Amino acid sequence: MTLKWDELDDRAVKTAKILAADAVEKVGSGHPGTAISIAPAAYLLFQRYLRIDPKDPKWLGRDRFVMSAGHSSLTQYCQMYLAGQTLELDDLKALRTRGSLTPAHPEYGHTAGVEITTGPLGTGIASAVGFAMSARRSHGLFDPETPMGESPFDHYVYVIAGDGCLQEGVASEASSLAGTQKLGNLILLWDDNHISIEDDTNIAFTEDVLKRYEAYGWHTQRVDWLSEDGSYAEDVTALDAAIEAAKAETDKPSIIALRTIIGWPTPGKQNTGGIHGSKLGDEALRGLKEALGADPDAMFGVDEEAVAHARANVAARAEQARTEWDARFAQWKAANPERAELLDRVLDKKLPEGWETALPSFEAGKAVATRSASGKVIASLADALPEVWGGSADLAGSNNTIMPGQPSFIPAEYSTGAFQGDAFGRNLHFGIREFAMGAIMNGMAADGLTRPYGGTFFVFSDFMRGAVRLAALMDLPVTYVWTHDSIGVGEDGPTHQPVEHLAAYRAIPNLAIVRPADANETIVAWKTVLEKAHPAALILSRQNLPVPERGEGALASAEGLAKGAYVLADAEGEPDVILMGSGSEVQYALEAKDLLAAEGVKARVVSVPCMEWFDEQSAEYKESVLPAAVKARVSVEAGIAMPWRALVGDAGRSVSLEHFGESASGDLLFADYGFTAENVVAAAKESLAAAK
Numbered sequence: 001m002t003l004k005w006d007e008l009d010d011r012a013v014k015t016a017k018i019l020a021a022d023a024v025e026k027v028g029s030g031h032p033g034t035a036i037s038i039a040p041a042a043y044l045l046f047q048r049y050l051r052i053d054p055k056d057p058k059w060l061g062r063d064r065f066v067m068s069a070g071h072s073s074l075t076q077y078c079q080m081y082l083a084g085q086t087l088e089l090d091d092l093k094a095l096r097t098r099g100s101l102t103p104a105h106p107e108y109g110h111t112a113g114v115e116i117t118t119g120p121l122g123t124g125i126a127s128a129v130g131f132a133m134s135a136r137r138s139h140g141l142f143d144p145e146t147p148m149g150e151s152p153f154d155h156y157v158y159v160i161a162g163d164g165c166l167q168e169g170v171a172s173e174a175s176s177l178a179g180t181q182k183l184g185n186l187i188l189l190w191d192d193n194h195i196s197i198e199d200d201t202n203i204a205f206t207e208d209v210l211k212r213y214e215a216y217g218w219h220t221q222r223v224d225w226l227s228e229d230g231s232y233a234e235d236v237t238a239l240d241a242a243i244e245a246a247k248a249e250t251d252k253p254s255i256i257a258l259r260t261i262i263g264w265p266t267p268g269k270q271n272t273g274g275i276h277g278s279k280l281g282d283e284a285l286r287g288l289k290e291a292l293g294a295d296p297d298a299m300f301g302v303d304e305e306a307v308a309h310a311r312a313n314v315a316a317r318a319e320q321a322r323t324e325w326d327a328r329f330a331q332w333k334a335a336n337p338e339r340a341e342l343l344d345r346v347l348d349k350k351l352p353e354g355w356e357t358a359l360p361s362f363e364a365g366k367a368v369a370t371r372s373a374s375g376k377v378i379a380s381l382a383d384a385l386p387e388v389w390g391g392s393a394d395l396a397g398s399n400n401t402i403m404p405g406q407p408s409f410i411p412a413e414y415s416t417g418a419f420q421g422d423a424f425g426r427n428l429h430f431g432i433r434e435f436a437m438g439a440i441m442n443g444m445a446a447d448g449l450t451r452p453y454g455g456t457f458f459v460f461s462d463f464m465r466g467a468v469r470l471a472a473l474m475d476l477p478v479t480y481v482w483t484h485d486s487i488g489v490g491e492d493g494p495t496h497q498p499v500e501h502l503a504a505y506r507a508i509p510n511l512a513i514v515r516p517a518d519a520n521e522t523i524v525a526w527k528t529v530l531e532k533a534h535p536a537a538l539i540l541s542r543q544n545l546p547v548p549e550r551g552e553g554a555l556a557s558a559e560g561l562a563k564g565a566y567v568l569a570d571a572e573g574e575p576d577v578i579l580m581g582s583g584s585e586v587q588y589a590l591e592a593k594d595l596l597a598a599e600g601v602k603a604r605v606v607s608v609p610c611m612e613w614f615d616e617q618s619a620e621y622k623e624s625v626l627p628a629a630v631k632a633r634v635s636v637e638a639g640i641a642m643p644w645r646a647l648v649g650d651a652g653r654s655v656s657l658e659h660f661g662e663s664a665s666g667d668l669l670f671a672d673y674g675f676t677a678e679n680v681v682a683a684a685k686e687s688l689a690a691a692k
Contacts, residue, residue, distance in 0.1 A: 003048070003240040011306035013040045013234075014292045016078040021266075021288055022300050023074055023095040023102075025279045030096055030104070033263040033275035034162060035074035036288070038191050040234045041258055045158055045189070046079040047310060049243055053318040054085040054311075057112040060347075061325035063155045064115050064131045064447070068124025068171075069162035069191065070105040071277065076114070076160075077102050084311035086113045093300060108446055108474045116446050117474050120466050122168025123439045125188065128159045129174040130443020130452075132186040132253070137409065138449045140424020141386060142339050143332060148423075149250065152329040156247070159188045163201050166190060166209055170466070173436030175253075179217030182411050184250035187243065193262040199273035210257055219249040224259040232261055265291040346387050346449055349477075349533055356527055358384035362519035364554075367544035370583070371483040373519035374540050375400025377526040378453075382406055382426075385530070390453030390479070391428030393437050398542075399455030399483050402427055428452075434460050438467025438478075445476035451530070455481035457489075458539060459498040461505070471535045472511040479529055480537035485515065486638035487657065487673065488543040488584055490666035497661035502582075502639040505537060506611060512536040514610045517568075517586035519547050520558040521609055528562045528613075541584050543666055548590070555590075564613030565625055569593055571602035577632040577684045580606045580647060585636045585655075591677030592634075596684060603684065604630075611643060631691035634683045638675055651691040653683040 016039040024030035046052075051063040067076040074095065080087045087101060094100035101111045105119030115131070118124035135155055136148075143151040165171050178186055190209070194201050210220040221242045226232050239258060246254035263275035267287035280288065286296040295301055333340045345352060360376045362368055381388050382403045389409070392401040407422035408415075408429060415421040419429070430437035437454045444452040461468070461482050471478045487497045506513050514529065514536055516522040522540070529536040548555050560566025565580075569590060577596070579589040586607050593603040606625055608614065614622070626633075626647065633652040635644035641654035648654060655674055662669070670676070 003237055005236055008306050008309040009043070009047070011303045012082055012310045013043050014294065015303045015306055016043060016082060017292060018289060018294055018301060019078050019081070019092050020074040021280055021285055023092050025285055026093060026299070027096045028279060030074070030279065031071040031277050032074065032280060033195070033277075034069060034072035034191060034193070035078065036266065037193065037260045037262050037264045037270070038072070038075055038160065039078065040236050041189060041191070041239055042075050042079045042160060043082065043310075044236050044239060044243075045160075046083050047313055048240065049156075050158060051155065051317075051321050052083070052085060052113075052314070053322055054083055054314060055318070057086060059322070061152055061155065061321070061329065064128070064157045066116055066124045066128040066131065066157065066159045067106050067118055068122070068128065068159050068165045070118030070120075070124060072162070073102070073104065073106050076106055080113055082307060082310040083314040085314070086111060089300060089302060116443060117470055120470065121162070121164040122171035123442075123467060123470060125159055125161055125165055125171040126174035126436050126439030126467070127443035127446070128157050128186060128188070129178045129183065129436070130440035131157045131447050132178065132183040133181060133409070133440065134444045134447040134450055135185055136183070136423060137389060137426075138447070141450070142343055143336070144424055146332075152325055152332055155185065157186045159186070160191065161188060162191045163193065163205060164196055167205055170435040170439055172212075173433035174440055175213065175218070176216050177431060177433060177436060177440070178253045180410070180414065182217070182251050183253045186253040187246045188253065188255045190255055190257050191260055192257045193260045195262045195271065195273055195276055197273055197276055210255065213255045217252060219246060219252040219254040220257070221245060221254070222257045222259070226259045226261055232264060267291065342386065351385065351530060355384045359523050359527060361523065362547050364547050364549040366547045368519040368547055369541050369544050370516050370519060370522045371398070371400050371540040371542060373522040374481060374483075374526065374538060375402075377523055378402075379404050385451070387449070388451045388453070388530075389426045389428060390455070390481075391430060392455040392481075393430045393434045393460070394432045395456055395483075396427075396429070398457070399481050401453065401455040401481055428454070430454065434463035435467055438464035438471070441478045442467055442471050442474065442476055445471070445478045446474065451477055451479070453479040453481055455483065457484040457496060458482040458501055459484070459496050461501060461537075465504075468505070468511065468535070468537075469508055472508050475510060476535055477533040478535050481540065482537055483540040484542040485539045485583060486541070487661040487669040488541055488638070488666040490543075490669065491663055493663035494660040498639070499657055499660055500640050502539065502637065503642045506643045510535065512610055512612045513539060514561075514613075515539040515583040516561065516609050517581070517583055517607050518545050518558075520550065521561045521607070524558045524561040525609065539583065543584065545584050546587055560607070561609050562613070563617055563621065564610040564615070565606055565608040567604060567625055568607040569605040571597070571604055573602065574627070575604035575630055576602045577634065577688055578604045578606055578626060578630050579634050579636065579680060579684065580608050580644070581636040582608050583637070585638055585675055588655075588675055588677050588680050589634075589636055592680035592684065595677055595681050601684070601688070608647070611647075632684065632687040634680060634687055636675065636680050638670070638673075648687075651687055653687045653690075655680055655683050
């Protein structure tokens with residue numbers, strides 16, 4: 001199909017360049033360079049390829065666009081303005097100011113039309129892989145009989161990335177997996193401008209990126225706007241042909257290396273690090289406008305005719321796309337009433353009535369590792385919640401993240417003796433790529449059609465922290481299954497024994513850290529996480545933990561976990577001391593209660609699996625669990641004590657671990673490091689003395 005591009009398109013691109021420069025100049029900070037030089041490519045993408053409906057940013061049939069080079073948010077904002085999607089001129093004028101729809105980096109849930117929060121470089125590429133995987137899984141979930149490319153659930157994922165994105169390891173991790181997955185619906189446009197903050201990228205980045213991506217299994221192309229003789233021309237026809245070729249390649253993700261000059265045509269500043277992340281200044285700004293044939297004295301000079309042309313074009317394309325898609329969707333809905341009900345439920349973010357009856361239960365008196373209990377829950381979800389899927393960073397057998405009887409989400413030709421591949425499968429294999437796993441799950445969750453989970457050892461959650469923070473920032477319903485939660489890992493030694501991790505992750509706002517004390521708390525933990533639909537991490541033991549008797553005459557119901565903390569075992573009347581703990585250490589608090597009772601000391605045991613959920617409870621409930629009058633308190637947890645300070649108070653004591661572990665059996669380390677009932681009793685006596 002021949003590219004239609006006329007003078008009005010040229011003028012619209014010039015408008016985008018000027019608006020990008022003026023917006024940064026007005027606020028005094030920002031990243032104008034890339035937004036100026038990549039404007040023709042972004043305009044081509046939005047005007048000719050990106051299937052969107054400006055009136056309905058959440059239209060199910062839309063393509064997904066990810067601005068991985070999030071610092072160049074103006075690239076996206078200017079095109080959204082030209083497309084008539086969400087943003088108007090006043091929004092561009094309000095760039096990077098409080099409350100505006102144009103924050104420094106694109107933010108999911110803040111600006112309609114932004115699919116994912118980007119800014120930390122490379123994470124956008126990885127999340128785009130998640131969007132592409134979600135599209136294929138959604139096809140399989142809702143419309144498996146229809147050939148790929150013909151379903152209303154099929155769409156493209158377009159990404160604009162920069163040199164910085166391609167340098168970050170998370171992009172490499174995710175791109176490698178994308179090649180294995182043969183994600184033909186993923187098209188990456190790399191703005192290869194050779195400039196970063198420290199100027200020429202040759203000081204640190206000289207590899208042949210396209211050869212790397214070819215090795216990953218990607219379809220690769222190069223479009224040079226900068227010729228060998230030094231001449232420069234924004235050849236949109238060549239780029240258009242490359243995008244068409246990328247779309248024609250259905251079995252491989254595609255990368256197009258577009259050689260640009262950053263900031264072109266800004267005299268004196270183009271092709272320098274100086275234009276990457278600061279305003280142009282009066283002289284360069286005037287020079288840019290003069291080079292573009294615009295009024296150098298006008299700020300936010302808009303070519304109204306060109307804007308109207310661009311908006312009319314997108315509106316016409318949207319109308320045609322909606323008409324065609326609506327017909328296909330109606331046909332699908334009529335032929336698939338049960339799947340249509342599932343879709344409605346998923347889009348409404350609801351769980352089916354009675355789904356929890358599928359959850360397992362565990363007999364008291366046995367010993368079960370909470371990672372094992374979690375695995376039983378995951379197995380029970382297969383039929384009850386078809387939208388749930390997940391896997392592990394190559395630790396499925398240890399994390400217990402496999403859904404038995406379900407195929408793996410890999411092309412069939414990559415099946416192995418252990419795993420049967422299916423393009424629409426449900427068991428995910430992320431490989432040893434924790435950061436990519438986290439960012440990919442963000443894309444899946446932001447897409448809104450599935451509920452992903454992903455596992456690794458808790459100590460390796462360090463590798464994915466950046467993605468976890470973004471999930472918390474976006475409030476995405478991602479579930480992390482982090483096992484091997486303490487020195488209970490034992491002989492694997494200090495490299496594998498998390499010590500500071502509970503405190504570090506509790507420090508992230510809007511992230512629930514849930515460390516169940518036994519198998520039945522693990523069931524309630526999963527149930528609550530799925531019902532709340534917010535980012536949450538399950539912190540699970542490697543070693544077996546006792547499953548205590550609960551109910552009348554025994555310990556309180558595990559349902560109390562849903563409130564974050566609850567009275568597990570109480571004394572008659574007002575307690576003298578409160579013993580608090582999480583996870584595997586709760587058992588020591590229970591044993592200490594009995595020892596104290598033998599000495600006439602009344603102790604209350606409080607299980608605190610999730611401090612974040614407890615913080616959400618009413619003041620009355622908190623007082624009922626931790627009465628202010630009881631100053632003597634002890635916390636017991638195999639990690640640093642920092643997070644417990646507010647709960648134990650000035651007279652309280654903490655049985656904690658303030659140093660790294662060592663290679664020895666878990667039981668020996670727990671005993672040697674003071675995680676015993678006797679040491680909890682000693683701490684309680686100290687606290688009682690301090691509270692007097």
